Structures are given as structure tokens and as C-alpha cells.
Amino acid sequence: MNFTLKIWRQRDAHSKGEFKEYKVTxxxxxxxxxxxxxxxxxxxxxxxxxPVAFDHDCREGICGMCSLHIDGHAHGPSQAVTxxxxxxxxxxxxATITVEPWRSAAFPVIRDLVVNRGAYDEILQAGGFVSVRxxxxxxxxxxxxxxxxxxxxMDAAACVGCGACAATCKNGSAMLFVAARVSSLAKLPQGRVxxxxxxxxxxxxxxxxxxxxxxxxxxxxxxxPKGISxxxxxxxxxxxxxxxxxx
Amino acid sequence: xxxxxxxxxxGRKLVxxxxxxFLVLFLLFHMAMNVVALIGDGSAYNVxxxxxxxxxxxxxxxxxLALGVLVHFVYAFILTWQNRKARGNVRxxxxxxxxxxxxxxxxxxxxxxxxxxxxxxxxxxxxxxxMLVELMGQHANNLGLAxxxxxxxxxxxxxxxxxxxxYLVWFAALWLHLNHGVWSMFQTVGWANDTxxxxxxxxxxxxxxxxxxxxxxxxxxxxxxxxxPCC
Ligand code: HEM
Ligand code: SF4
Ligand code: FES
Numbered sequence: 371m372n373f374t375l376k377i378w379r380q381r382d383a384h385s386k387g388e389f390k391e392y393k394v395t396x397x398x399x400x401x402x403x404x405x406x407x408x409x410x411x412x413x414x415x416x417x418x419x420x421p422v423a424f425d426h427d428c429r430e431g432i433c434g435m436c437s438l439h440i441d442g443h444a445h446g447p448s449q450a451v452t453x454x455x456x457x458x459x460x461x462x463x464x465a466t467i468t469v470e471p472w473r474s475a476a477f478p479v480i481r482d483l484v485v486n487r488g489a490y491d492e493i494l495q496a497g498g499f500v501s502v503r504x505x506x507x508x509x510x511x512x513x514x515x516x517x518x519x520x521x522x523x524m525d526a527a528a529c530v531g532c533g534a535c536a537a538t539c540k541n542g543s544a545m546l547f548v549a550a551r552v553s554s555l556a557k558l559p560q561g562r563v564x565x566x567x568x569x570x571x572x573x574x575x576x577x578x579x580x581x582x583x584x585x586x587x588x589x590x591x592x593x594x595p596k597g598i599s600x601x602x603x604x605x606x607x608x609x610x611x612x613x614x615x616x617x
Numbered sequence: 618x619x620x621x622x623x624x625x626x627x628g629r630k631l632v633x634x635x636x637x638x639f640l641v642l643f644l645l646f647h648m649a650m651n652v653v654a655l656i657g658d659g660s661a662y663n664v665x666x667x668x669x670x671x672x673x674x675x676x677x678x679x680x681x682l683a684l685g686v687l688v689h690f691v692y693a694f695i696l697t698w699q700n701r702k703a704r705g706n707v708r709x710x711x712x713x714x715x716x717x718x719x720x721x722x723x724x725x726x727x728x729x730x731x732x733x734x735x736x737x738x739x740x741x742x743x744x745x746x747x748m749l750v751e752l753m754g755q756h757a758n759n760l761g762l763a764x765x766x767x768x769x770x771x772x773x774x775x776x777x778x779x780x781x782x783x784y785l786v787w788f789a790a791l792w793l794h795l796n797h798g799v800w801s802m803f804q805t806v807g808w809a810n811d812t813x814x815x816x817x818x819x820x821x822x823x824x825x826x827x828x829x830x831x832x833x834x835x836x837x838x839x840x841x842x843x844x845x846p847c848c
Binding site: 376387389439441442443449468470473474475476538540541542543573574576577580581582583584585586587588589591592593599600601603604605606607608609610611614 | 621624625626627628629630631696699700702703704705706707708709710711712713715716717718719722723725797800801804805806807808809810811814
């Protein structure tokens with residue numbers, strides 16, 4: 371298969387970027403999108419040009435490192451998969467494919483298609499954990515948890531922190547990510563203890579970092595590679611408002 | 618200002634939700650009241666207009682309502698401005714409408730502005746010829762009608778085709794705004810889950826549809842009546 375790629379190129383955070391066009395030819399339909407970019411980069415290096423920088427790590431859909439806005443979709447044209455799980459057979463032969471970095475004020479572009487998603491780490495550090503002192507509490511596995519609660523918690527815990535939600539949202543809101551984190555712990559007895567503090571400090575951090583106000587468009591859940599539901603956002607709202615009422 | 622209603626995103630959304638909910642409840646009341654104008658010769662409707670003249674409770678109601686609209690309006694602009702800033706200066710070259718996302722959910726401010734413009738027009742058509750006239754101590758408006766003769770005012774306003782068109786555009790914008798707004802306000806206060814989200818969306822369609830039809834039917838019926846004097 372042959373493709374024309376329109377790729378965003380930008381030297382560093384401070385320089386102005388622009389789209390550049392590249393051709394890739396003889397690509398097998400079983401090539402993954404990232405492998406196709408590897409092939410392009412191989413060509414570029416052989417020609418003495420700078421390769422295209424893009425994020426990736428596990429390439430098996432579990433780490434959340436890959437990003438890319440492909441033809442208008444965060445994580446490309448498929449539903450509920452990360453960019454590394456996109457294959458070239460999903461595109462028409464001869465197609466022109468536009469590849470952009472995440473666009474959100476809180477995720478500045480570092481180089482080409484790589485953005486700094488450190489803001490999500492900062493939100494996690496603000497409260498996305500449980501505090502456990504060794505030898506003072508019963509073993510976590512010994513606490514009985516209703517199966518439905520465990521399921522809901524695990525659904526939320528599937529979030530890989532990729533940033534597609536804020537990158538997709540027209541309001542640049544990080545609510546789906548924060549909701550997934552708060553929700554996964556709120557449904558477990560271990561997480562309940564710090565529930566109120568967690569909701570407040572994670573929301574405060576999210577606001578401080580300049581993410582926008584959620585208006586419930588639902589675009590995030592449509593593009594989330596892990597299918598996180600906006601029902602978790604409702605739970606975050608409940609957790610936060612209840613915590614505020616107690617203040 | 619140290620209050621979460623102004624300095625937290627979820628607090629600001631709460632204000633949006635509560636003020637929006639208040640306006641929805643008012644609209645349901647207003648719509649129910651309007652439909653009475655279709656009954657009989659309009660004297661029933663004028664009884665309501667009499668109740669809601671320049672009495673203290675109607676004035677307090679009007680002031681609270683104006684405050685609700687103002688808060689909702691001001692917050693809408695603050696929220697939207699912050700959201701544009703959060704989105705950043707560089708926009709995507711290619712955008713799509715994501716699966717399951719309503720157009721209105723992404724254009725709430727635009728729809729809201731249309732609603733406000735319609736509201737201003739509506740106030741010049743009715744409020745300024747009714748409550749304002751009474752407040753100024755006059756016994757007839759510039760059309761020569763008694764300020765409590767709401768039925769005649771409706772008749773006059775909707776005998777002009779362009780008013781009917783303008784009002785229908787206004788109602789349609791409101792309908793779209795509430796298509797999203799009514800379920801969104803429940804989600805914002807946290808009253809939603811995977812079972813209730815589809816139900817709330819359905820309720821939103823019903824409520825917004827009811828409000829649209831209730832208002833639209835009065836405008837259209839009075840226009841048709843103005844065309845044939847016998848009916
Ligand atoms: C009678 C008039 C109006 C009613 C009944 C109404 C109702 C609502 C409701 C119920 C919501 C949802 C609140 C939430 O999501 O928590 C909402 C949101 C919103 N409204 Fe209004 N509104 C009206 C007028 C306006 C006006 C005049 C504007 C702006 C100029 C406006 C702009 C917005 C915006 C930007 C949102 C945020 C979107 C969202 O959070 O879903 N509205 N409105
Ligand atoms: S909620 Fe979904 S889109 Fe957002 S960071 Fe988690 S996995 Fe990515
Ligand atoms: S590279 Fe790990 S999820 Fe895509």
C-alpha cells in the first residue's frame with residue numbers, strides 16, 4: 371500500500387511548527403501505524419534528514435505512552451484502541467493521512483508529535499493513591515469487596531493516562547482521566563478512607579494546571595482507548611461536591 | 618474570593634447547573650401558562666396576567682429570574698473563555714464529530730446567545746408593554762391595550778409573520794440548548810450513572826421537546842387565527 375503523510379514537524383517547544391508531506395510506498399497492510407512511521411524514519415535517516423519524533427513504549431496497548439491525532443481522531447480511526455494498535459489495512463490505499471500531536475494548552479509540544487503529558491502525573495501525585503502503613507492494616511487481599519464494586523473499580527482503573535481525553539475535549543478538560551482515577555479508588559474500601567481529600571486535591575491540581583471546565587460533550591469517552599465512561603465523571607462530581615459540603 | 622463556586626471548575630459548573638435548572642423550571646411554568654391563552658376567548662389567560670401584574674410577588678419573581686439569567690449568562694462566558702484558553706492557541710487541522718456527541722453540546726454558548734437575543738426581543742414585545750407600563754403608573758401601552766390584556770397582546774404580536782418566524786428560531790435554539798442542557802445539569806451535580814445516562818438523555822429530549830412545542834403552538838395558532846378572522 372502507498373500513503374501520503376501530512377505530519378506536524380516542530381523542532382522544539384519554542385519554535386513554530388508546520389505540516390510536511392512525506393510519501394511511504396510498498397507498505398504491507400499488516401504493518402502497524404507506528405511501524406509505518408518507523409519505516410518512514412528509516413528512509414529519512416538514510417536521506418540524512420531528521421526522523422519524526424513520536425512517543426511509544428509497549429506497543430501492545432497497555433502503557434498509554436503512544437499518542438497521535440490521526441485524521442481528526444485521538445488514537446486514530448478505531449474505537450477503543452491505542453495508536454499502537456492501529457494497522458495500515460484500516461486506511462484506503464493511496465490515502466493522505468494527517469498526523470498531529472495532542473493539542474491542549476496543558477500538553478505543550480516538545481518536538482514534532484511528542485507532547486509533555488507531565489500535567490497528568492502531577493494530578494496523580496496530588497491524590498491518585500492510597501496511603502498504607504506496613505504492618506498496621508489487614509492485607510488488602512483479605513478485605514472482602516462486592517464483585518460489582520470490584521468490576522466498576524477495575525473498569526475505571528483501565529485508564530492508561532494517555533491524555534486522549536484532554537486532547538480530544540473542545541474545552542481541554544481532563545475530567546475523564548481524573549474521574550477514572552478517583553472512581554477506581556472510590557469503589558474500594560482501601561480508597562474510601564481518603565476519598566474526600568483525594569477528590570478535592572486532584573480537582574484543585576487539575577484546575578491549577580489550566581485544564582478546562584467539563585461541559586459533558588462526551589467526546590472524551592468516544593475517543594478514550596480504554597472506553598472509560600462519563601458515568602465516572604458523575605461519580606467524581608458527587609465525590610467532590612459531597613466533600614465540599616462537609617467543609 | 619475564597620469560594621469554590623467561583624474558583625473551582627466543578628463549583629462553577631454547579632452554578633451553571635443550578636441556574637440552568639431554575640430557568641428550565643421557570644420555562645415549564647411559563648409554557649403551561651401560555652397554553653391557557655389557547656383556551657376560550659383569552660379571558661382565562663388574562664386572569665393569570667392579572668395575578669402576575671406589578672404585585673410584590675411578581676416583581677420579586679421577575680427580579681430573581683433576571684438574576685438567574687444574569688448569573689447563567691456571565692458564567693457561560695467565563696467558562697467558555699477559560700475553556701478556549703485551556704484548548705490552546707494551535708488548533709487541529711483535521712477535526713471530526715466524535716461518535717455519540719451532539720452538535721448542541723459543543724455549541725451551548727452560541728445557542729445561549731441566540732436565546733438571550735430572543736429574550737430581549739420578547740421583553741420589548743411583552744414585558745415593556747405589560748409590567749413596565751404598570752410600574753410607570755400608566756393604564757394603557759403604546760398599542761392602546763390595557764397592560765393586563767395579555768391575550769390581545771399575543772394576538773397582535775403573532776399576527777405579524779416575521780414575529781412568528783423570529784420566535785420559532787428562538788424556540789428552536791432553546792430546544793437545542795435544552796436537548797443537551799437538561800441531562801447535562803444532572804450529570805454536573807453527579808446524579809447519573811451508566812443506567813441513568815441514557816434515561817436522562819431521553820428525559821432531556823422529552824422536556825426540551827415539550828417546552829418547544831408548548832411555546833411554538835401558541836405562536837403558530839395565533840398566526841393562523843389572524844389569517845382567518847372567522848376561526
Ligand atoms: C432560558 C434560558 C436558558 C436555559 C433554560 C438554560 C439552561 C441550561 C442548562 C440546564 C444547562 C446545563 C447546565 C449543566 O451542564 O450543568 C445550561 C448550560 C449552559 N448554558 Fe444555558 N440556559 C439558558 C440560557 C443561556 C444563555 C442566555 C446562555 C449564554 C449566553 C447560555 C449558555 C450556556 C452554556 C455555555 C452552558 C454550558 C454548557 C454545559 O455545561 O453543558 N444559556 N443551560
Ligand atoms: S480516561 Fe481514557 S483517554 Fe483519558 S487518559 Fe485515561 S485512557 Fe486516556
Ligand atoms: S505504546 Fe504502549 S499503549 Fe501504545
